[in-house]
Amino acid sequence: MIVKYTMKMTISDEIIVANELAYRLYAMLLSKAAPEFGEYVHQCDITPVSQNLTIDSKGGILWNVSLLNDTAIRELSPVLDEMTQCCLDGGAVFDIVDKKIAKIDSVEELLLAGKDWKRISLTFDTPTAFKSRGQYVNLPTPVAIVHSLINSWNGCIDECPIEDEDGEGEKSIAAGLEFEHFILKDACYRLKKNRIPGFKGSIVIYNRLSGFHSELAGALLHYAAYSGAGIKTTLGMGAVRVDKL
Structure with missing residues (x-):
């Protein structure tokens, strides 16, 4: 998988x-x-x-x-x-x-890997950015991170897409993730002749969710270690190291 x-x-x-x-x-x-x-x-x-x-x-x-x-x-x-x-x-x-x-090897393994994750460290090792309404966003938010990860999951993991037609599930997960501590700095990524504004650094996230939403949030954050976060992860941006604290 x-x-x-x-x-x-x-x-x-x-x-x-x-x-x-x-x-x-x-x-x-x-x-x-x-x-x-x-x-x-x-x-x-x-x-x-x-x-x-x-x-x-x-x-x-x-x-x-x-x-x-x-x-x-x-x-x-x-x-x-x-x-x-x-x-x-x-x-x-x-x-x-x-x-x-x-x-x-399976979605079940991914869900199990993120089970009981309450404090999670994300370290962004290459410049990371998000995009909203056609504009670059060079500061992370729980909404931006969750939206990026769900998009990647649904685009790649055909076996078990995250169904959320009205977007309320995504909002609920993002609302339950709190930035407890962060150290960030601006960092641009130069791609061909373009300069893309972004950031590097680390965030400690506290997962206040319960039940399946908590498990899914943990799985999504664990998935970030593979998928990266934000835009242009295929071209070198958005590298994420993920650690359970």
Whole structure:
């Protein structure tokens, strides 16, 4: 259902390793897939691939790729399983020195993983932004986060869509999530010739919900570690680390 690859990489070239290199990594990945898959993702309302490039606390370079439905897994897992190098346009070459794979095999597993989550830390490792009424929103709110995650879930997890025609369920979940603590800073993402305003940092969320709404909120926040949050998660934005406190 969902597979996430976390690949530690090294590079010998003297280039600045920035989050924005994720865009070129994604282009390289698509070039190795069947042409039909490229056509498929361009037709999807929600692309079932989330990927980003992050730097860990020790300076290690991590390429994180989440495949969010069975089609993406079928087409890209064989490519990623065999990949030992990433050769980008322009000559930069990354060597993959370690590869970890995490899997979620069912919706039930996802719901169970987020059960009894009351205090949750979200760390945004690459610039993150949302969009509302055609405008960029570069500050997070519970409404923006929940809306983004439900959109991704419904666009990728066909087995169990979240049915909420009037939007009241989404509002109820967002109303029950309280920002207990946050440290945020502005951070832009440069994509081609565009500068997208966003933020990085961390938020501690307290889940005041009960019953199924609480379980669903926990599952959605756990899902964020795979899907990312906000816009352009396929192109490197919105990387999220999720920790239960």
